[in-house]
Amino acid sequence: MTAAAGSMTEPHVLAHAKRRLFPDDEDRRGYAVVDTQFGQERWIADEPIDPAIRETLAPFNHIRVGTGYPDLVGVRTLDDEWLAADRLGDDPPLVAIEAKGRTEGGRVDVERGVVQAYDRLHEANAAYVAAPTPAISQSARTLASELNVGVLGVDADGVVEPIERPRVVGNCTTSETDAIRFQASAQGVADRSFSLNHPKNYLAYPLAVYHRQDTESVVAQRVVGAVEGARQGAEFLDLVDVTPTRTELTPLGREVVRFALREYGSADAALDAFDDWKGSRRRFCDAAPRWGQLARRVVYAYPATQLLVEEIQHMHEDGVETPTLVELVTYLHELHPSLTVELFVRGTDDVRSRVLGPDGELRTEPLSTGETYHSPTVFQLKAMLYHAGILTDRGAEPSNLDPETDVWALRDPV
Known part of the structure; x- marks a missing residue:
């Protein structure tokens, strides 16, 4: 040698x-x-x-x-x-x-x-x-x-x-292996996943794809200026399938279009409603109840949502009715260690090294710091779950996050 x-x-x-x-x-x-x-x-x-x-x-x-x-x-x-x-x-x-x-x-x-x-x-x-x-x-x-x-x-x-x-x-x-397959899929949690914090921006994207005019122009003029963010979020929610040559509606995306046509008669009329919601601070499910129900269905179809809702429900049954972010992550790591880390903890070597020991054990002290967390989960995904009527509280950017007071509770626990 x-x-x-x-x-x-x-x-x-x-x-x-x-x-x-x-x-x-x-x-x-x-x-x-x-x-x-x-x-x-x-x-x-x-x-x-x-x-x-x-x-x-x-x-x-x-x-x-x-x-x-x-x-x-x-x-x-x-x-x-x-x-x-x-x-x-x-x-x-x-x-x-x-x-x-x-x-x-x-x-x-x-x-x-x-x-x-x-x-x-x-x-x-x-x-x-x-x-x-x-x-x-x-x-x-x-x-x-x-x-x-x-x-x-x-x-x-x-x-x-x-x-x-x-x-x-x-x-x-x-x-364990499903956690890595999930991350490698189009729906995995990555920095390019959710950059916008309102589900309306993603629900409108299939309408723009269906519209006879250029998709990007329709989104920019009638929905949100961050066109790329809207497209990426729609892809991660499985509303569109993006290839190098074209963007197509998925079955779920087509269902969004069918709903809009049934409710408004045309894509243009539906997009007019989205224009009215620009800049609104109201919870989406309260401002537009029928769209809010559709948003709930779409967001719930996202695999990470299902895990979060079920485990927060279990915490409620165990007497933890308003779990903080720290309590939630600690609880989830006991049951789904690999996916919990991928979902919540930033992927940089310094953060993961502080949070996880050599044998994968969870160190709870770093969980009290906002910079530990993955923004697409604690800010954008949580905000969408709030607007869809699933969680009680909005999300927050990691820089503005106090994990020990940030509440992850179901709006309607069973």
Whole structure:
């Protein structure tokens, strides 16, 4: 093994592998998290982890796949060079990666990584071990081939090559892996999801798509100036399907149009009503009750809403009638740890490292600080749940948020 290759620890190996298999691109949706153990400042003895490496590895979460916690879990459509056969169906595969690098004893245990990766195939579609190329022996390659585990050779300069390519397999899903699949989907919670805090802006977008005039012009002139925000939110609420060449109505989006035509007779007449609501501070379900009921249906169809409503209802049944944000997140993390982190906690390495310990344990002290939280959830999504008549209180920007007094209560608990 060369000195340069031998100097690579697991964080370095994993960072190179993540850059290659999960690059930052908008053309092909994907999402990956790295295990919380990599969020620590040091890896071997007194050797600090380069901040640039930690930034590459972020966001961190503790996702159980199989009987353990892979170093990386992600969902993305992979290029043919990484796989031995075509993927199953149209959905991108869930991928697990185990990284092996220099330990304090100087050994790189690639074969152990192969066995660990094989365990992940109970719930992952493809599993890999990533290691310094000179450390990958023929015996490790043979074992990986027999177990259908991919092998990624990593050079010190960051070049990653597929030495063994796995076949994509079917799997079972769990609430843990579902959290990552959700994040990688068009409805996952991301910084590009909800930028507007009123559901009217998203409900109007299908009408603009249906309208005979240019969609963007109709939205800008008659609904809201933030056209891109309206489009993104409509997509995340599954009202429109956006492709590089066109935007089409989904079944739910078509139902919004049908409702508008039934109520108003034409798209133009319906859009006139939206123009009247510009700048209104009234709760939408009170200002426009029938539209409010439709908004409730649309927002409730968003998967995160269903989880929140059910668990807040359970808290109410347990006597916690007006849970604060801190109480809600603490409660949810006990039941749905992975999804709770993805839904509420910002994905930057510094925030996740403060909130989660090396083994994924939740540290409650950082939950009292507004900057810990993901704005699309605590501001925009919560505001929409308020306007739809589901929650009692509006959302707030993290900079203006007091998590210990911010109430997440149902307007109509059962």
